[in-house]
Amino acid sequence: MLNFNWLAGIPIGVAKSIFLILFALIGVLVLFVPKDYMYEGLKEIKWYHNIKIWALGDLIFISLVYYIF
Amino acid sequence: MLHGIDYFIVVAYMAGMLGLGFYFKKFVSSSTDYFLGGRSMPFWAIAMSVVVSDIGALDFVGVSGQAYRFGISPANFDWIGSVPAMLLAAFIFVPYFWKAGIFTIPEYLGRRYNSKVRTLASLTWIIFFAFNLGVLFWASAVFLEAIMGWPVWLSILLTAGVVGIYTFFGGITAVVMTDVVQMIIMFVGGFTLVFLAFYHVGGWDAMVQKITAMGPEYKNHFELIQPTDTPTPFPWTGILFGLTFVMANAYMIGNQTVVQRCLTAKNEWHAKMSMVMAAFLKMFIPVLVLFPGLVAIVMLPDLDDGDKALPLMIKEFLPPGLIGLMFSAFFAGLMSSLDSMLNSTATLWTKDIYQPYIKKDGTDHHYLMVGKIVTAIILLFGIATAPVSSSFPGIYVAIQTFLSFFQGPIFALLFLGIFWKRATQWGGLAGLVIGIFSSAILHIFSDQFFTIQDPFLYVSWWSFVVGLVVTIVVSLLTTPYKDDKLMGLVYRLAERTKKAELQGGTNA
Numbered sequence: 177m178l179n180f181n182w183l184a185g186i187p188i189g190v191a192k193s194i195f196l197i198l199f200a201l202i203g204v205l206v207l208f209v210p211k212d213y214m215y216e217g218l219k220e221i222k223w224y225h226n227i228k229i230w231a232l233g234d235l236i237f238i239s240l241v242y243y244i245f
Numbered sequence: 246m247l248h249g250i251d252y253f254i255v256v257a258y259m260a261g262m263l264g265l266g267f268y269f270k271k272f273v274s275s276s277t278d279y280f281l282g283g284r285s286m287p288f289w290a291i292a293m294s295v296v297v298s299d300i301g302a303l304d305f306v307g308v309s310g311q312a313y314r315f316g317i318s319p320a321n322f323d324w325i326g327s328v329p330a331m332l333l334a335a336f337i338f339v340p341y342f343w344k345a346g347i348f349t350i351p352e353y354l355g356r357r358y359n360s361k362v363r364t365l366a367s368l369t370w371i372i373f374f375a376f377n378l379g380v381l382f383w384a385s386a387v388f389l390e391a392i393m394g395w396p397v398w399l400s401i402l403l404t405a406g407v408v409g410i411y412t413f414f415g416g417i418t419a420v421v422m423t424d425v426v427q428m429i430i431m432f433v434g435g436f437t438l439v440f441l442a443f444y445h446v447g448g449w450d451a452m453v454q455k456i457t458a459m460g461p462e463y464k465n466h467f468e469l470i471q472p473t474d475t476p477t478p479f480p481w482t483g484i485l486f487g488l489t490f491v492m493a494n495a496y497m498i499g500n501q502t503v504v505q506r507c508l509t510a511k512n513e514w515h516a517k518m519s520m521v522m523a524a525f526l527k528m529f530i531p532v533l534v535l536f537p538g539l540v541a542i543v544m545l546p547d548l549d550d551g552d553k554a555l556p557l558m559i560k561e562f563l564p565p566g567l568i569g570l571m572f573s574a575f576f577a578g579l580m581s582s583l584d585s586m587l588n589s590t591a592t593l594w595t596k597d598i599y600q601p602y603i604k605k606d607g608t609d610h611h612y613l614m615v616g617k618i619v620t621a622i623i624l625l626f627g628i629a630t631a632p633v634s635s636s637f638p639g640i641y642v643a644i645q646t647f648l649s650f651f652q653g654p655i656f657a658l659l660f661l662g663i664f665w666k667r668a669t670q671w672g673g674l675a676g677l678v679i680g681i682f683s684s685a686i687l688h689i690f691s692d693q694f695f696t697i698q699d700p701f702l703y704v705s706w707w708s709f710v711v712g713l714v715v716t717i718v719v720s721l722l723t724t725p726y727k728d729d730k731l732m733g734l735v736y737r738l739a740e741r742t743k744k745a746e747l748q749g750g751t752n753a
Contacts, residue, residue, distance in 0.1 A: 178694045178695055178700075179697065180480075183473060184474065188472055194485065195325060195470065195481075195485070198329070198485075202332060206332065206336070212696070214514075215514060217512030217513035217516075218512070218649040227335070227517050227518055227521055230518070230525070231332050231521050232443050234332065234521060234524045234528070235328070238324055238325070238328045238528060240499050241324060241528070242325070242469060242470075243318060245338055245468065
């Protein structure tokens with residue numbers, strides 16, 4: 177029970193999908209963060225100050241790594 | 246192993262760090278400067294500092310050794326074991342910590358719960374850092390003696406001298422800015438070795454082909470997701486529940502050395518962006534520390550100990566000059582870990598113990614001096630306890646185990662503290678104490694609870710669950726704080742309260 181033995185029957189391919197779904201879910205949550213919250217603390221706003229873009233970049237990068245390996 | 250040019254590079258690196266760190270002395274005139282860099286740091290410096298502080302000198306050797314034995318699965322710690330937690334920290338926790346104007350994580354816990362939680366959390370970190378310092382000094386010095394031939398005492402005194410001087414005088418500004426240089430050196434040295442190693446092995450595809458042809462025991466060497474019955478300590482269930490959901494968050498959100506850097510940011514945007522950029526840089530760490538171990542499987546297939554892989558790879562592939570650069574990278578890893586521990590311990594002691602319990606009404610200059618004195622005392626303590634750790638071979642494991650007891654429950658408190666305004670002070674205290682106790686029980690009787698050899702990932706998950714459940718149950722039985730007291734400490738409480746008031750007004 178504490179070893180999560182009840183998950184032992186899940187195929188590795190499905191387990192891998194769980195990780196990829198997790199990244200996708202985090203990506204969706206990032207998209208829902210209010211826009212003004214991204215820029216708090218800045219006086220002048222440029223497009224590259226949007227933290228969402230960079231966070232999604234991180235998630236795409238790591239998703240590719242987990243997709244490949 | 247080292248040539249004249251290598252010694253020159255190592256010594257020049259040390260002198261450069263000393264000079265750079267000493268330069269930042271002139272920016273320290275208050276305790277906020279000393280502990281939070283005057284809250285003036287840019288995101289890129291904080292990001293680089295967060296990443297380099299996480300990689301110790303021994304990680305180069307240890308992770309390469311794990312790659313030699315287990316393949317790429319240890320990379321989970323730097324990928325899924327870092328990136329999601331860093332994004333959670335960037336979007337939710339760090340902005341709230343920054344806006345609250347706190348110096349330490351226990352200070353947040355004190356405001357959110359009560360002073361007992363703050364003191365318990367702070368003392369745990371102080372004890373961990375203080376003892377870990379001596380162990381780190383000793384283990385690194387022994388490693389350097391083995392591969393460079395330096396006497397142990399020379400390595401300890403040299404690193405302690407350089408790190409101690411710049412941390413004592415320059416505070417966290419010196420720590421962060423030297424970390425920036427240390428990260429560049431670490432990346433240049435590490436990538437050079439990886440490039441030359443791949444050149445010799447014939448590239449990535451050739452290496453994969455050769456390793457998988459070595460036998461069935463290597464069939465999972467290039468799989469990040471390992472089955473639940475894997476012979477490695479990294480089954481996917483442990484990686485998902487223990488590492489991703491608990492340990493990574495506890496480290497990135499609850500570790501003073503990490504969060505203190507974000508608190509030095511010049512504004513909220515820089516605080517958030519520092520973690521997003523750190524997550525990006527963190528994804529390259531496995532390339533530096535893990536790939537040499539993989540190449541060694543092909544180039545040096547009969548090693549009795551995987552930890553010998555990296556030193557032998559350096560000896561085999563790097564020309565004079567680059568060996569010096571690689572050893573500077575080792576020192577960079579060591580020094581960035583040591584300076585973080587020194588400054589964070591001084592901050593914890595001064596802000597969470599000295600100021601509330603010993604001298605409440607001191608001047609800012611007084612607390613600045615206390616911080617500097619504590620830095621010196623902790624450094625001397627680390628030097629003094631370094632040889633002692635050699636008499637207790639299990640002390641490193643014992644210290645890490647002690648910290649792991651704490652990780653799950655502390656994340657449960659932080660998680661409920663920021664997302665659930667109903668969490669009460671007594672719920673938090675009970676969750677922390679019983680959560681730590683449950684960790685100890687699970688660890689002591691691990692044979693009866695778990696079937697794998699080293700179930701630390703599972704222990705952290707279940708202690709988190711216990712901390713979470715106990716905090717919720719006790720909170721529901723006790724009186725919560727009023728919303729006014731929790732403003733700025735609970736996620737979007739101010740916005741939610743304002744919205745409720747507006748709706749109430751509209752309805753009326």
